[in-house]
Every structure is written in structure tokens, then in C-alpha cells.
Amino acid sequence: MNAPVYAFRPDGSLMDLTCVQDSDIRWRWIAKALSVIPRFNGLNPVGAYSVAQHCVMGADAVANETGNSTLAGFFLLHDAHEAYIGDWTRPTISVLSQAFTELFGVPAGWMDEAVHRVKSRIDAQIFTKAGLPVIGLPGPLPQPVRDMDERMLQAEALALFGSKPPQYGEDDLRPPKLTGAIKPWGALKAEEAWLDRLTRHLGIDWRAEA
Numbered sequence: 001m002n003a004p005v006y007a008f009r010p011d012g013s014l015m016d017l018t019c020v021q022d023s024d025i026r027w028r029w030i031a032k033a034l035s036v037i038p039r040f041n042g043l044n045p046v047g048a049y050s051v052a053q054h055c056v057m058g059a060d061a062v063a064n065e066t067g068n069s070t071l072a073g074f075f076l077l078h079d080a081h082e083a084y085i086g087d088w089t090r091p092t093i094s095v096l097s098q099a100f101t102e103l104f105g106v107p108a109g110w111m112d113e114a115v116h117r118v119k120s121r122i123d124a125q126i127f128t129k130a131g132l133p134v135i136g137l138p139g140p141l142p143q144p145v146r147d148m149d150e151r152m153l154q155a156e157a158l159a160l161f162g163s164k165p166p167q168y169g170e171d172d173l174r175p176p177k178l179t180g181a182i183k184p185w186g187a188l189k190a191e192e193a194w195l196d197r198l199t200r201h202l203g204i205d206w207r208a209e210a
Helices: 027-036 051-066 069-077 090-104 110-130 143-161 187-202
Strands: 006-008 014-016
Touching: 027 051, 027 187, 051 069, 051 143, 051 187, 069 110, 069 143, 069 187, 090 110
Parallel strands: none
Antiparallel strands: 006 014
């Protein structure tokens, strides 16, 4: 049995990150947190491009391309665990994985599996509360959602930095069918848009939340 790992809730009480409960999943908490967590560690040249904006724009692109509200809902929520554990970027996970291998002989890939397990446990609670199917634990997101995440990453990198992430090499992923240009929003706009899409794509009345 894991020892508790405590983190603050917005009201100052504590929750256990090893065993996130249904009562810990509050949509307004998640929207607020994601609206101020920056993608790319906030290092893009102009303004912070938030995780909330990424989720909103990607969810809208999924809806535009597929007309499937469940898939759009999955995209909206696919990074919601970051409200509880922060945004562990791919470069950060990779450099930590290398350090663990150098220091302790931990096989490559174990760090990714550990991070995925932590995220998946929180995802399971979030998806269940949203009425979405939980695909195993840990388990993958639906393939169209994972594909859109990669396509959004490339589109965001091109829009914000002018170049593609190095892992794509010469490959060009199909641009997502976006509703607007990728330009950083303010935190309040991102928060409100995330909550709006929660209702639009998943039918959740977040205002009724206790």
C-alpha cells in the first residue's frame, strides 16, 4: 500500500495524490489550474500558451473533423490530470529518464511508464466523473485523440516557435482543422472557454457543481 502523498486543494484542505477521489475532481478547479499552466514551459516568445487553450482548440478540431462529441470530450480532458500534478513535458521526462539510467541503471522507458501510471490513475477518476469510458488502467486514449495531440503539438510549435519539434524529422502531420489561429489567450478567456466546452462537448453543467 502506497504512503499518502498530500497536496493542497484550493480551500486549503489536503488530498492524497496516490488515491484521488471523486470529490477531488472539481471542474472549476481544473479549468482554473489549466488556464495558468503554460505549454512549452512558458518559453514561447510572446505570452503564455496555456494547457487549457491547447485542450479547447484541440477538442474543437476533433469535433470539426469527426463530429464526435465523445472524442472531443476526451481531448478536452486528456491533460486535466495536470491540474493536480503539473505539466511534465516530454523533454523533462526524457532528461530525467536519462539521469535515472546513469545514476541507478534504471532501464530506458521506466520513467515514461511511471509517469503514465500516475497520470492514468487520475485520468480514470476524471473520465468516470465526466461519463467517459475508462479504457483500462493504465490504458491508452482513443487513437484519434492521441493523433490529434501530435498534430496539435506540431501546429503549436510552428505557430509559436516557427519550427517543428525535432522528433518529427521531415514528416509533416496533417494540420488540425482549427476554429481560429494559435495565438496565446489570457488566462480568464482560456478558463471560460474550457468550461464552455465541458458543457458543449460533454453536456456537463459545471455551474451545478457543489
